[in-house]
Amino acid sequence: MIEVINPYTKEKIKTLALHTDAEVEQKILQAQKVKSALKAFTPFERSQALHFIAQEIEKRKDAFTELIIQEAGKPRIYAAGEVERAIQTFTIAAEEALRPPQELMELGRSLKTARKIGEIRYFSSGVVFGISPFNFPLNLAVHKVAPAIATGSPILLKPSSKTPLTAELLLEVINASKLPKHSVQLVHCSREKGNELVADDRIAVLSFTGSPAVGWKMKQQAGKKKVVLELGGNAAAIVCKDADIEQAVNKLLVGAWAYAGQVCIHTQRIYVAEEIHEKFLEHFKTETQKLIMGNPADDKTNFACMIDDSNTQRVLSWIEEAENKGAQLEFGGKVEDNILLPTLLSSTAKGMKVRDEEVFGPVVCIESFQELSAAIEEVNDSKWGLQAAIFTDSISNLNQAFNDLEVGGVIHNEATTFRVDNMPYGGIKESGFGREGVAYAMHDYLEAKILVKNK
Known part of the structure; x- marks a missing residue:
């Protein structure tokens, strides 16, 4: 069980049940299954869904603000600012969804290939596993979810056990959009179960924000999947x-x-x-x-x-x-x-x-x-460099x-x-690996594919 406690009053806000192993397995299977639906979901449709989510958060920003205050103990001025940033992040993602990376490459470097050209497009790497911290329970979750939606990547998000309610409200908003069902799912689980997901070969991308001791160990456990680590600083x-x-x-x-x-x-x-x-x-x-x-x-x-x-x-x-x-x-x-x-x-x-x-x-x-x-x-x-x-x-x-x-x-x-929220954000040394910022995170969720053809 997860007991959500108000850090200032010490009062219990709510109790959530951890997902069972069977429920987590079902979520992985649902994420795999929705990949084909997301592939068919056009960039325009992704953009429209992202705009819808931003607009719905705007309508419910008072509710989001209150939740962040209650479960994170964040002063209202900063909680309200976080909600505004989340709206911006989804809006940026809606714009980026309409300009997926692509390029043409001249391949005529010899007489044999003189009439060849390469068309490079980018496709979703697969299922993303995002782990977000307590200190920005909305916007740091959004920095994992929004790029996933923009690239057509299913995502399993494990929010901090200290601040899971904001993520629950976010999922409620996302589920009201026209995204294919199970595009975004929450996983409330133990650290041990989370580590199993990190190592699971069905996960294509790991995006973790948290402590370096945990993050670098996860990178070792992640196998061949892509890894993005935002590990703090000094x-x-x-x-x-x-x-x-x-x-x-x-x-x-x-x-x-x-x-x-x-x-x-x-x-x-x-x-x-x-x-x-x-x-x-x-x-x-x-x-x-x-x-x-x-x-x-x-x-x-x-x-x-x-x-x-x-x-x-x-x-x-x-x-x-x-x-x-x-x-x-x-x-x-x-x-x-x-x-x-x-x-x-x-x-x-x-x-x-x-x-x-x-x-x-x-x-x-x-x-x-x-x-x-x-x-x-x-x-x-310093060992830090954010x-x-x-x-x-x-x-x-x-x-x-x-x-x-x-x-x-x-x-x-x-x-x-x-x-x-559109700038590249991340560090070197112990501070992390890879970059957040919507367009930069999108690259980590994508794989390049080239089509070689005649002009």
Whole structure:
């Protein structure tokens, strides 16, 4: 059984039954069976279905918002924003469905092939198994489902057991569309059963968002199937001496504290030019104190609880470890009214979990630097490489950062949390393998096929 608990009130919202082995097997067979129907479902029909889903979410966005608040503990401002992004993602997919990748290739490289030409089209690889996390229970699920629909690929989605209700509501909307029945199915199962699906040869593509320990193991178990892994990060921002301090602070407040830091591209480390370090630090402290903390269901709340007590205690232990190793606690580091307060640390160093690992909580480390090259070296001195940000008005600084930062994306004059749903999104090193972003995910769900013919 899955008990869905409100992270803030600790009240049980609902209980869901896990699918039995026989039910999971039936879902796999249904996904295989619907492949032919989806192949016959034209790009136009896929696009129309995707537009319908986007429109239905728009009609029910209040219901989606409330569910995300209740089961994820996400403040209303961010929950509502997630719903809007999901609408955008389906809309982008509807557009991309009408322009599937295809090309013509000249094959006349010799007299023998002078009249030959190649037509390259892309076809669904087969059944997709998507695994989505709790922190964006709607939009990260959508980033697996929408590309699957756009490519005509059946998908089995395993949502987080902490936040399955949003996925249930999404499936209700999808089932009201004209998509062939069983195009999208939910699987509520144990991790062990999920691992069996990862290894199942009937699954053609695995798309996983979660922890690296789980993700890389899944890649080993996945066999010959395609694999996309989005495994989080330890995002850093660089604030150069020519940066607009007020702008940088305002942007990084969101990057640092949105959803209590439970975001893969949460701004965890900030490196500030020595010349402006003290001014930046004081302004950052002052603005953080203005956060409105409390019940995520309240309209004015912009900072609330973490997903559960075990993660709260984990983050507290990491803060304590950092202090014991010489870090300076600037503020926070304690729990009040079930909320782990925003926590700022300085004098952090390699060997501290808050500096080296993905905190996935409301902790930020701020340090100073003298030369940009030194700051870039600090950012790169990490096993993570998802996104990084730089605040500067210098083209030279920007180019240096883009060329030298070892990450999947560099964000200019915005927080590390900046993401638009059509951009390629993913990382290197421990941060992942492959890219999300609708058009880029579609490529992972497709196989190229060439027709060689006479002109």
